[in-house]
Amino acid sequence: MRIRTPFAAGFVVLLFLSGFAGLAPSKLPLPGHSDKGLHFVTFLILTLCFYWIIDTSRRRVIQFTLFACTFVLSIGSEIAQGLLPNGRDFDPYDIVANVLGSLIAVGACNWYHKRMLERKRKARGYHNVATDDLDVELGEGVGGQESGVIPEPTRTVDEELDNWDENAEDWDEREADSNGDSIQRKGTDGVAM
Template sequence: MMLPSYLHFAIRKKVLAIFIVLLIISAYLGFAPALPVPINDKVCHFFVFFLLTLVFYWVFDLSRRRATQLTILVCGVFGGLGSEFVQSFLTYRTFDLFDIVANLLGCSLALLLNILYHKRRLEKIRLQRYGHVPTIADDLEMQASAAEEEEEGEEDVSKSTP
């Protein structure tokens, strides 16, 4: 059976291994009866979900849009919201709305950094592949033709108004 083309993607195995290790550590921290060290719970939530999101974004070799969507779904919805939902059923843990806020803030910051880096990386690859693509500011002929088009547009507007 052939899979649709949008389901063909590569998995970065080293990044996946790092993500799994982080996931195990975060599951221990999230579902253990008490933290082994005294640390602010919200700071811990923020950094755990920041790291998970930072790493998960790069597990699959996807376009920026698809990686963003998948990361939001997995880390934000299933991880950030789901972990607190599961904690509400544990007798030794409690549901806390501020934990969800910390989770989502950590996810959001990591996602923003990933998107910006991914965009910059793609621009760098395009620049290496195709060289410098001139813009209107770089090309005098393009500036002249743009100015002519603008003047023609102004003349058309002045003719149509009495």
């Protein structure tokens, strides 16, 4: 896992700017609707920047970004805004704007990340398996084998008769009589064992 420093530095700067603007006491009166737009745009940009900080698998980046930006920052910033004595109130609609901005950014980054990885694979010469509408896993187009089990070769009657005693050692066991004493059974050749 590698950290991309330009994105990390940009995220830290944006986080301080948005934190100062959102948590500091405000002397400017803002209409309520534009406040929601600012929340949406702020978390869209923060999440776009945060997504590209960690260079790891796409799934891990999505999970980490959803947790850090969508849940912790989006909801935590509004809770902090309501708890601090800065003259601002807790607003659940601000949380909705924060989460929507963050989710749209994660979706856009995920789409672009997937597209970027596909282009890298094509550039390296990795191609998908040919899709000729045959499902190899179900045995289509492979011949008679459908279950994945390879059948044993069939033996003729003469081969079966010649090898009828191949398990003879399993038949020659010591048996116990009713008193608990062991008796020996005779094998196939008539010799006591």
